[in-house]
Amino acid sequence: MLDNKIFRVLLVLVCGIVACFFLVGFQKDELQVVWGLWSIRYEDVFSAFGQRMAAGSDLQGLLVQRVQSTVVETLCGSIGMIVCLSATAFFLPRMLEKGAADLVFAKPVSRFALMLSRYVSGLLFVGILAVVGTFGIWLGLLVVSGYNDPGVLWGAVTLIYLFGILHAFSCCVGVFTRSTVAAILMSVVFFMGTGCVHSSWLVKSFFQESEAADAVRAELEHSGTEETGEVVKPTAQESESPWIMRMLMTTLDSLHYALPKTSDADYLTKKLRKAVEGEPWRIVDDDSKLSVTELPEGFEIVEPSGGRLHVDASKQPIVFVARGEHGEAGRIEIARKTRIVERPDTSGKGARTRKLSTQMVADALVEHAKRAEGLVGDVAIEKTTVDGLYALAVHWTAGGQNHTVHVMTSNDWALEIATHFAVEWKPTLGGRRRGPPEPGERGVVEEQARLLRHFLGGVRIARQVDVPNPEEWYEKRFTWSAPLSSNIAFSIGSSLLFIALMLGCAWWKLRRIEF
Amino acid sequence: MSATTPELEPADTRRARGATILQVRDLAKTYGRSFLGKGGFRALDGVSLEVGRGQVFGLLGPNGAGKTTLIKVLLGLVGSYDGDARLFDLPAGHPDSRRRVGYLPEAHRLPGYLTGRQVIRLFAMMSGLDGAEADRRMARLLELVGMREAADRKVREYSKGMQQRIGIAQALVHEPELVFLDEPTDGVDPVGRASIRAIVQDLKARGVTIFINSHLLMEVELICDRVVIMVQGKILREGTIDELTPRTGSVRIELRAAPADLEQLLAGLGTGLKRDGNVFEVKLNDVELDQTIDRLRARGLGIRSLDQRRLSLEESFIDMVKKVARRTVRR
Numbered sequence: 058m059l060d061n062k063i064f065r066v067l068l069v070l071v072c073g074i075v076a077c078f079f080l081v082g083f084q085k086d087e088l089q090v091v092w093g094l095w096s097i098r099y100e101d102v103f104s105a106f107g108q109r110m111a112a113g114s115d116l117q118g119l120l121v122q123r124v125q126s127t128v129v130e131t132l133c134g135s136i137g138m139i140v141c142l143s144a145t146a147f148f149l150p151r152m153l154e155k156g157a158a159d160l161v162f163a164k165p166v167s168r169f170a171l172m173l174s175r176y177v178s179g180l181l182f183v184g185i186l187a188v189v190g191t192f193g194i195w196l197g198l199l200v201v202s203g204y205n206d207p208g209v210l211w212g213a214v215t216l217i218y219l220f221g222i223l224h225a226f227s228c229c230v231g232v233f234t235r236s237t238v239a240a241i242l243m244s245v246v247f248f249m250g251t252g253c254v255h256s257s258w259l260v261k262s263f264f265q266e267s268e269a270a271d272a273v274r275a276e277l278e279h280s281g282t283e284e285t286g287e288v289v290k291p292t293a294q295e296s297e298s299p300w301i302m303r304m305l306m307t308t309l310d311s312l313h314y315a316l317p318k319t320s321d322a323d324y325l326t327k328k329l330r331k332a333v334e335g336e337p338w339r340i341v342d343d344d345s346k347l348s349v350t351e352l353p354e355g356f357e358i359v360e361p362s363g364g365r366l367h368v369d370a371s372k373q374p375i376v377f378v379a380r381g382e383h384g385e386a387g388r389i390e391i392a393r394k395t396r397i398v399e400r401p402d403t404s405g406k407g408a409r410t411r412k413l414s415t416q417m418v419a420d421a422l423v424e425h426a427k428r429a430e431g432l433v434g435d436v437a438i439e440k441t442t443v444d445g446l447y448a449l450a451v452h453w454t455a456g457g458q459n460h461t462v463h464v465m466t467s468n469d470w471a472l473e474i475a476t477h478f479a480v481e482w483k484p485t486l487g488g489r490r491r492g493p494p495e496p497g498e499r500g501v502v503e504e505q506a507r508l509l510r511h512f513l514g515g516v517r518i519a520r521q522v523d524v525p526n527p528e529e530w531y532e533k534r535f536t537w538s539a540p541l542s543s544n545i546a547f548s549i550g551s552s553l554l555f556i557a558l559m560l561g562c563a564w565w566k567l568r569r570i571e572f
Numbered sequence: 573m574s575a576t577t578p579e580l581e582p583a584d585t586r587r588a589r590g591a592t593i594l595q596v597r598d599l600a601k602t603y604g605r606s607f608l609g610k611g612g613f614r615a616l617d618g619v620s621l622e623v624g625r626g627q628v629f630g631l632l633g634p635n636g637a638g639k640t641t642l643i644k645v646l647l648g649l650v651g652s653y654d655g656d657a658r659l660f661d662l663p664a665g666h667p668d669s670r671r672r673v674g675y676l677p678e679a680h681r682l683p684g685y686l687t688g689r690q691v692i693r694l695f696a697m698m699s700g701l702d703g704a705e706a707d708r709r710m711a712r713l714l715e716l717v718g719m720r721e722a723a724d725r726k727v728r729e730y731s732k733g734m735q736q737r738i739g740i741a742q743a744l745v746h747e748p749e750l751v752f753l754d755e756p757t758d759g760v761d762p763v764g765r766a767s768i769r770a771i772v773q774d775l776k777a778r779g780v781t782i783f784i785n786s787h788l789l790m791e792v793e794l795i796c797d798r799v800v801i802m803v804q805g806k807i808l809r810e811g812t813i814d815e816l817t818p819r820t821g822s823v824r825i826e827l828r829a830a831p832a833d834l835e836q837l838l839a840g841l842g843t844g845l846k847r848d849g850n851v852f853e854v855k856l857n858d859v860e861l862d863q864t865i866d867r868l869r870a871r872g873l874g875i876r877s878l879d880q881r882r883l884s885l886e887e888s889f890i891d892m893v894k895k896v897a898r899r900t901v902r903r
Binding site: 061062154155156157158159160161162163164165166167568569571572 | 603644647648649650651652667668670671673675677679680681682683685695698699700739742
């Protein structure tokens, strides 16, 4: 195989990609090209792509993961697959050509073994490239960037798995047609076809389920009962759709079950990566999907207690506390409140509801602050963002504490992130020592503001909570215990069965070929 | 190319010569038959054949006679046939029988990206040898086929003749008891042909049975013990070279010095006298031959050589094939 010219060309290409990871260093704050010859700040990289990142974001991790995902999933998983299919499709047809077949099949080796050897050669072909690629990328990141992400190594496994499915089809076509060109073309069409089927099925199922969920929610709201989220029935709209659409949907469902799940390879990689890395630490308010990804430095968690990471912030706020020399020095609270309020009944038609805007919530807070005991100075209000979401920050000083409350609204909720720092308390951000400020050192207010910015940088707020994109929806559903349509075991099992079926068909045909 | 390789072990010289190792009974093969068993091209039509151990067996026939199909049936490359075909008392195509067979196909194609040495090693391992054993046999085999110098070059750089030699080497590497050579001298120069003939003689001396399919009838005539002539999927004739090349009745006599009145001297003996210097050819029966020799000796003429003229295999073959063609046209 190493004598194969195409293999050597591809190996050189893969080594070229790996070399890039040794030449480009992803440092903490910047990208260093050729070991520091040029440096580019991450903000500049992201802004070049039209993205503004929140302060305190892990830009290094974000960029590395995007680059890895582009290289492993897009470059290798799509373009690379087609290239490898083209490079290996000739394995079987060439063996079956007149002159070559007579030599090989006259030997005391079974036809099945010969066919399987060609199949395994293909897997080895891609396996070596995938292992060299992923291991090289991991090593490059570790050595040059100091970024250790062993999860990327799982990319090799899923690339081989994906290629295993496609190569089995290619072998089958190769045996039936005995043509390399036919094997390449049909395999590429098959790869794209299965991708299209699964994407279409994903979108269809996602919208069907969303519609069904909306219908159930509306029904529950109407009847005044609580939504359980368990009952998801087809909507009346679906059953009333034209017969041709129903037939198309049924065909799509059938194809989804019958065809190997090539698109699931990406999800499998993500699951494997998560299994290796473990779930990242984060406290999540389940209803609003607000999450805190980083514990503020010098603070401890008061709520949720007992190691819980999922909370209902509408009932019990998330609370972090920093202890000073004289007791509690800083407190951060995250609370969620409903912003749906009843309007006064002026028309006599009964009570009606409305949603409070961010400004209304902030105004109410300002009024509350103005009545605070021991208020020093004015209550200030400023426009800002938290994780890109519009927010209003209300600042005031009262009772020996600096108070800042960030107010945001999302769906039916008003979210409040409140910080209460003792006026003389200086946070120890970055592990600096306590004590009076040294010449040139930042003051208390600046350090408190810096702590707050850093903390807010780690807060994530999911927009459109009820409408994630289909990929995210499927990724969440794709588990070992899910229904068959999105079950990992079924996905792997049916794909392996497809491989066996393709090889079985190829063997059946091969036994009947007369050379 | 060296023809003598005293180190190369014979496949199994201890086995008794003459025992049947290849047996075919009423073999019939039709290509392209429909599901209902109708139509198609009948490549073999009731072929029956037996080949004994240690024989060099020639298979002759015009294109499309079924020669290659017969070999492919025996090697299991072609299936679904009627009749019975056995090698080493095993059904044709059985892995155990294939293990004892070497095959050089016509117009074979070796993997061009491998070297000659790698090709031999690959096919040796496919024949059940381990790598070490294959390497052990390699030097002797390369010497045998005259490819020692070029063994480490890529096959794609080889000439047709060189590829043919490596093809022969791969067929012999596992020391088979039966070797099928399909057009072994195809593309090989005259010197190379002589070497291949020598290899065949050497294998025969070691008790290896050789099955040669060739269009070069001169080669077959020189090498083979027995010959089968196939036409239209049937065996037309089978026999030794002598049996297949009948005497023409002509005798060719070379004298030391031919007299001017030779025609008068041999008047009344035989017919169609042709004279060319000291050599003359005439059709004689056995009695007339004796009388001719008596008259020549009585005149004191010295006889340098005397040959009973036979048809060459080529002449005999063409004659037989033409007869069949005429019969077919008449029908």
